[in-house]
Amino acid sequence: MSLHIKNAELVDSVAGKLTRADLFIDNGRIVGIGSAPKTFKATQTIDADGCSVMPGLIDCQTRLRDPGEPEKANIESETRAAIENGITTLCIPPDTQPPIDNSATVELIHHRNEMFGHQARVHPIGALTRGLAGEQLSNMASLKGNGCIAFSNAKSPLANNLVQRRAMDYAAGQHALVIIQPLDHDLLANGCAHEGAIATRLGLPSIPEAAETAALAKDIELVAQTGARTHFGQLSCARSVDMVRRAKAKGLPITADCAIHQLFLIDHDIGLFDSNMLTLPPLRSQYDRDALREGVADGSIDCLCSDHQPHEIDAKLKPFPSAEPGISGLDTLLALALRLVDEGVLPLADLLAKLTLNPATILGLAGGKIAPGEVADLIIVDLEAHWICSSANFVSKGKNTAFEGWDFRGRVTHTLIDGNLVFQS
Amino acid sequence: MPNNNIQLDENGKLRHFLSIEGLNQGVLNEILDTAESFTSVTDRTIKKVPILRGKTVANLFFEASTRTRSTFELAEQRLSADILSLNVNTSATVKGESLLDTLQNLEAMQIDMFVIRHQDSGSAHFFAQHVRPGVSVLNAGDGQHEHPTQAMLDMYTIRHYKQDFSRLRVAIVGDILHSRVARSQIHALNLLNTAEVRVIAPRTLLPVDTESLGVSVYEDFEQGLEDVDVIIMLRLQKERMRGALLPSEKEYFRKYGLSQERLQRARPDAIVMHPGPANRGVEIESSVMDGSQSVILQQVSFGISVRMAVMSMIVGQSGLHSGGET
Incomplete structure (x- = not known):
């Protein structure tokens, strides 16, 4: 199929600007910008007048709950939610059931995505240790050969520093990226809310910043020791941003992301025990949120992710400390990103780099930019379309949003993956 | 501030x-006035x-309790309620029934009021x-959050012995972090202009940030008792x-144990309270607990009146005036 997108405003994150030009796509690739190659003949034309064309979003942390938790979601439901919301690539952490620590599970995920998926690219992140137990190394080389793009222990503890050091050494030897969500499980204890005035007033077991920063300090030291290229996921604290900033300045091979909800919500939003506000890491203070935004603006934080965690209704229908943490984030990822632009955090092209170019570069994935020869994973977005967030309208199976009733702008009108039109509103 | 109006109807009741x-x-x-009646x-x-x-009235205790549960039951009996008491940690929820299912099954038995303690x-x-609308919930202690009837019986006790809150210095001593009683007491004392x-x-x-609750914090017991x-x-x-x-x-x-010697730091007419059950020799010396300034046993008996008051207010009848005798 060959496609001509007319009158488009292209969001170019490489040059950090917006340009107005026609776009020509053939055989799954971008073949021309502004002018078509001589032999080009469009089989389909889309008039994108009034809309913007962007690279498809790359979400570096999404839980599809597949295999293992069909009551929450599955590959079919969540890849559909992804393409309808402009997300063309999903990176899934290894804490599926069973975990992604063997080739069979990797193949199962790929197989299910081929059978039931909606053509979104699904990339498994392999387990750093076998069974995520933090004791023995997983078969990283084999898993990498099967398509795992990085290795992580997700939220399972790496309690033994020697095991962690060796896992990072081994991964570095395989030229594999290590992804760590810094979390000290001793300091986490049974906490469920940020340690501050809100948790004090509500009597909620609290999670101090040190549950993240003490782990992060150790992790950074192990990066310095091993040289393993490491990406830190879902940072939540001001002090973490500062530590990453300083480590990067020293030249350590470090990158970082944060969940996009962490740039909007704070502990105060828990209100009267709203279990949709239960997340891990917890919603922190306004000070932390502002520092995260600064980190996004100055490049200390390279990527944003949905940290998508769809749940069945019952998982949240419990008293706050007993409910399950996480927010269903696919349906709001793009809208929240656009809101960050509106709130002046970064201009559109630079902000979108956190969801396109940067994750593609860090994870070594196709897509993420609009350039001749690039894979045609593209979305067309009506930036002026206003909508009110209602979980009832979510495409994701998980209706657990923290943004019910929010006023958003920006709707995806078309999604192309590999040059194929996989969604059209 | 969160909207707490779930507790009050449109008329502020x-x-x-x-x-x-x-x-x-x-x-x-x-x-407090209703409890007095x-x-x-x-x-x-x-x-x-x-x-x-x-x-x-259904008493749903997901956590063990002796005196709170028995004073609630006595209060309910004295108000002539039909009573259903369940120790839920030994019944359905262990079998995997969800909390809401437990609640709804009981609602189907036409319960008008739930007294609930949960961890x-x-x-x-x-x-x-x-x-369901029309069904009331009375908190008998939720985790480390609040234990409002305990706080109200404490306020009753303080008012009984000291009258005017606006002239009082009140010290709460011990495990504030884990105490739902302390949180409720602090809010009540502040609302009553202590x-x-x-x-x-x-x-x-x-x-952390205990001061944000509206208290002054002392780590030194002697200084705090002055x-x-x-x-x-x-x-x-x-634990x-x-x-x-x-x-x-x-x-x-x-x-941090309250001894006779330390008690001297407080005003000579100071009263000593404890929500119970007390650990003699750990947080309080026996001679203080049984001494003339202790009002610990009075607290327990006031607990019945205070719980009667709260329940009667919830069903829309304040005190004896609208009740009459059987």
């Missing part, structure tokens, strides 16, 4: 009783009024948000030693 936070001085005073009932030979006649902070609000509320504890038993009118001692759970929050009971008593 009690619909549920979940937390002191979110209530106002008027409601607290009405509880019930005190005479508990002193009579026939200790019953028909305010809850024909109503069914999760926020559970009382959770239940109140999910009961001159100064102090909390006294080692740092490991203080939540010139106080009311001393409220909190129970120290034995705290295992959790590395404290070195030993002995050291705790040495630094």
Whole structure:
């Protein structure tokens, strides 16, 4: 199929600007910008007048709950939610059931995505240790050969520093990226809310910043020791941003992301025990949120992710400390990103780099930019379309949003993956 | 601020009783006044009024309790309610029934009021948000959040002995971090315009930013006791030693145990309170507990009147005036 997108405003994150030009796509690739190659003949034309064309979003942390938790979601439901919301690539952490620590599970995920998926690219992140137990190394080389793009222990503890050091050494030897969500499980204890005035007033077991920063300090030291290229996921604290900033300045091979909800919500939003506000890491203070935004603006934080965690209704229908943490984030990822632009955090092209170019570069994935020869994973977005967030309208199976009733702008009108039109509103 | 109005109806009357936070001085005073009118009932030979006649109250205790549960049951009996008491940790939820299913199954038995104790902070609000209209929830302790009837019986005790809150210095001593009683007391004391509320504890038993609750914080017991009118001692759970929050009971008593000698620091007419059950020799010396300044046993008997008051206000009848005798 060959496609001509007319009158488009292209969001170019490489040059950090917006340009107005026609776009020509053939055989799954971008073949021309502004002018078509001589032999080009469009089989389909889309008039994108009034809309913007962007690279498809790359979400570096999404839980599809597949295999293992069909009551929450599955590959079919969540890849559909992804393409309808402009997300063309999903990176899934290894804490599926069973975990992604063997080739069979990797193949199962790929197989299910081929059978039931909606053509979104699904990339498994392999387990750093076998069974995520933090004791023995997983078969990283084999898993990498099967398509795992990085290795992580997700939220399972790496309690033994020697095991962690060796896992990072081994991964570095395989030229594999290590992804760590810094979390000290001793300091986490049974906490469920940020340690501050809100948790004090509500009597909620609290999670101090040190549950993240003490782990992060150790992790950074192990990066310095091993040289393993490491990406830190879902940072939540001001002090973490500062530590990453300083480590990067020293030249350590470090990158970082944060969940996009962490740039909007704070502990105060828990209100009267709203279990949709239960997340891990917890919603922190306004000070932390502002520092995260600064980190996004100055490049200390390279990527944003949905940290998508769809749940069945019952998982949240419990008293706050007993409910399950996480927010269903696919349906709001793009809208929240656009809101960050509106709130002046970064201009559109630079902000979108956190969801396109940067994750593609860090994870070594196709897509993420609009350039001749690039894979045609593209979305067309009506930036002026206003909508009110209602979980009832979510495409994701998980209706657990923290943004019910929010006023958003920006709707995806078309999604192309590999040059194929996989969604059209 | 969160909207706590779930507790009050459009006329400002009690619909549920979940937390002191979110209530106002008027409601607290009405509880205390109503409780006073019930005190005479508990002193009579026939200790019953028909305010809850024909109503069914379910006592749902997901956590063990002796005195709170028995004083609730007595209060319910004296208001002529039909009573259903369940120890839920030994029944359905162990078999995997969800909390809401438990609640709804009981609702189907035409329960009018639930008295609930549960280990999760926020559970009382959770239940109140999910009961049918017309069904009330009364919090008998939710996690580390609030225990509002305990706080009100403490306020009753303080008012009984000291009258005017605006002239009082009150010290709450011990495990503030884990104490739902302390949180409710602090809110109640502040709503009643207490001159100064102090909390006294080692740092490991203080939540962060304790001052934001509206208290002054003392880590030194002696200093904190200077010139106080009311001393409220909190129970120290034995688990705290295992959790590395404290070195030993002995050291705790040495630094934070209320002895006769320390009591001298307070005003000579200071009263000593404890929500019970007390650990003699850990947080309080036996001679103080049994001494002339202790009002610990009075607290327990006031607990019945206060719980009668709250329940009668929830069903829309304040005190004896609208009740009459059986």
